Amino acid sequence: MWTQRVQYAIRTLIVLAMHGNSRVSSRQIAEQYGIPRKYLETILVDLRQNGFVQSAKGKAGGYSLTRDPSRIRLSDVIGAFEPEWFVTGERSPSGGPARAEMERREPEEPVLSVLRERFLAALTNVTVADALMQWQQHRQTLNYSI
Secondary structure, eight states: OOOHHHHHHHHHHHHHHHTTTSOBOHHHHHHHHTOOHHHHHHHHHHHHHTTSEEEEOSTTOEEEESSOGGGOBHHHHHHHHOGGGGOOOOBOTTSSBOHHHHHHOOTTHHHHHHHHHHHHHHHTTOBHHHHHHHHHHHHHHHHHTO
16 A cells, blocks of 8 residues: 555664664564565664654663654654645635546546545544554564464
């Protein structure tokens, strides 16, 4: 649904959340979680510039989250990497699509537009902490089934 870049960014934030306040090196993230290191470093720059992570240099250096994972919404991360997901069409004074836009639409576009808006609204309620909890539950389920 999203680009590999967004998926790697979310994966990185989940990994950092898993480590709490400890710093994690880009090498460790890349090796343990299957992200090409050079590509990861560009993602980390974007995450830092957008205020999601902080970095420290040196022997004890690495990356950590700038705030509690329960305060980082996935919609904010996606919006930082793929802002076109949050672009809305021209609206009439009543709040609905402008008449010219409605006349240009294909038959399925109104319902798909409503579904997209509902999905994005729901996405604002999902945080990095929620994603980490889901991942941990999934891993636990896999461990029990072996």
